[in-house]
Amino acid sequence: MKKSALLVIPLALFCVLIVFLFQGLFSDPRTLDSQAKDNPVPSFELPDLMTPTRLYTPDVFRGEVTILNVWGVWCVTCAVELPFLTHLKEAEQVRFVGLYFDQDLDPDFGTKTLSRVQQEVISMLGRFGNPYQFNIFDVYRDTSLDLGVTGAPEHFLIDANGVIRMHHVGDINERVWANKIKPLYDVLLQEKNKPLAESQGGEL
Amino acid sequence: MRWLLLTLLVLSNLVLATEDSYEFDTPQQRETFLTLTQELRCPMCQNQNIADSDAMIAHDMRRKVYTLVQEGKSEQQVINYMKVRYGDFVHYKPPVTFATLWLWLTPVMFVLLALLFVVFRKKTSTQEDIEAKLAKANAMLEQEK
Known part of the structure; x- marks a missing residue:
C-alpha cells in the first residue's frame, strides 16, 4: 500500500509537469488578454485623415457594426491585407473604419507634414484598394494606447452600441475571417437588427 | 590610460538608455519616471522594459508615463493606468x-x-x-x- 503510493504520487506529479510543459510548446507568449474587449470604445476626439477640420468621436460607431482597423502606410502586413479587406467591403458590405497612425510622425518634433502623410495614404490605397469608409487620424497615438494597441495591423470588432466585442491582433485573411471574425460579425449583425425589429413591433 | 578607459567603460553603464530628454520639475518626479520605465514592460518586445526598448509603443508609453508623472500622478496610479490598457502583463511585478x-x-x-x-x-x-x-x-x- 505504502510502496504503491510512493510510486504513484511522483508519477502523477511527473505527468502533470509533462502536460504543463507540453502545453507551453504550443502557447504563443505574444497573445495578450485584450483589456479593450467588452468595453465601450474609449472616448476620443480626432480629426479625419483627409479633411482634418472634420472631428470624430466614438459616436461614429453607434448604430452600425464596424471593424476598426489600426493601420499605417509603413506597415507591410497592412498592405498585404488591404485587397482582402476591400473585397469584404465590396462583397459583404462590411463597414471598415481606419484608425491611422504614423510611425515616422514624431509628435514632439513634427518631422513629417500632414500633406505628405496624406499623399502616402492616397497612393497606397490606390495601389492596394480602399476598404475604409473614412480614416480617423490618431495624431498622438493616444487612442491607440487607450485601446491597448501594440502595433499594426490590429482590428476591433465593434457592435452597434459602440462596444468592442473582439480584438484581433494581426491581419485579416480568408482563414481568419471565416474561422474567427465572421461568426461573431454575423451575431452582431443579428443583434443590431433584433432590437430594431422589436421596437418597430412595439410601435405597431 | 588603461585605468581611465576602464573607468569610462564602467561609467558608461550608468548612462541611461533612454535617449529622449525629458525635463522634470522636481528630482522626485524624475525618480518616479525612472523607476516606472524600469518596471513597465514593453508589450511589443516582451523581454524588455520600456526604458530599454526602442519600439514605437515603448516610445509612446514613455511619453505617456512622462505626461502622467508631470500631471502629479503617483507611481501606483500610472501603473494602474497602463494595466487598464495592457493588462497585468505590462508590469514586471505580478499581483498576488x-x-x-x-x-x-x-x-x-x-x-x-x-x-x-x-x-x-x-x-x-x-x-x-x-x-x-x-x-x-x-x-x-x-x-x-
Whole structure:
C-alpha cells in the first residue's frame, strides 16, 4: 500500500509537469488578454485623415457594426491585407473604419507634414484598394494606447452600441475571417437588427 | 590610460538608455519616471522594459508615463493606468492572485514536504532496521548453538 503510493504520487506529479510543459510548446507568449474587449470604445476626439477640420468621436460607431482597423502606410502586413479587406467591403458590405497612425510622425518634433502623410495614404490605397469608409487620424497615438494597441495591423470588432466585442491582433485573411471574425460579425449583425425589429413591433 | 578607459567603460553603464530628454520639475518626479520605465514592460518586445526598448509603443508609453508623472500622478496610479490598457502583463511585478499565488507557494511547499519526508522516514526506518538486525543476529546465534 505504502510502496504503491510512493510510486504513484511522483508519477502523477511527473505527468502533470509533462502536460504543463507540453502545453507551453504550443502557447504563443505574444497573445495578450485584450483589456479593450467588452468595453465601450474609449472616448476620443480626432480629426479625419483627409479633411482634418472634420472631428470624430466614438459616436461614429453607434448604430452600425464596424471593424476598426489600426493601420499605417509603413506597415507591410497592412498592405498585404488591404485587397482582402476591400473585397469584404465590396462583397459583404462590411463597414471598415481606419484608425491611422504614423510611425515616422514624431509628435514632439513634427518631422513629417500632414500633406505628405496624406499623399502616402492616397497612393497606397490606390495601389492596394480602399476598404475604409473614412480614416480617423490618431495624431498622438493616444487612442491607440487607450485601446491597448501594440502595433499594426490590429482590428476591433465593434457592435452597434459602440462596444468592442473582439480584438484581433494581426491581419485579416480568408482563414481568419471565416474561422474567427465572421461568426461573431454575423451575431452582431443579428443583434443590431433584433432590437430594431422589436421596437418597430412595439410601435405597431 | 588603461585605468581611465576602464573607468569610462564602467561609467558608461550608468548612462541611461533612454535617449529622449525629458525635463522634470522636481528630482522626485524624475525618480518616479525612472523607476516606472524600469518596471513597465514593453508589450511589443516582451523581454524588455520600456526604458530599454526602442519600439514605437515603448516610445509612446514613455511619453505617456512622462505626461502622467508631470500631471502629479503617483507611481501606483500610472501603473494602474497602463494595466487598464495592457493588462497585468505590462508590469514586471505580478499581483498576488489565486493563479499567481503558486509561484511563491510551490517552492515553500516543496521544501516543507521534503523536510517532513526526510524526518519521518529516518525515524521509522532506523528503528525497524535495528529490530530486524537484532532478530537476525539472535537467529544466527541460536543456530550456532
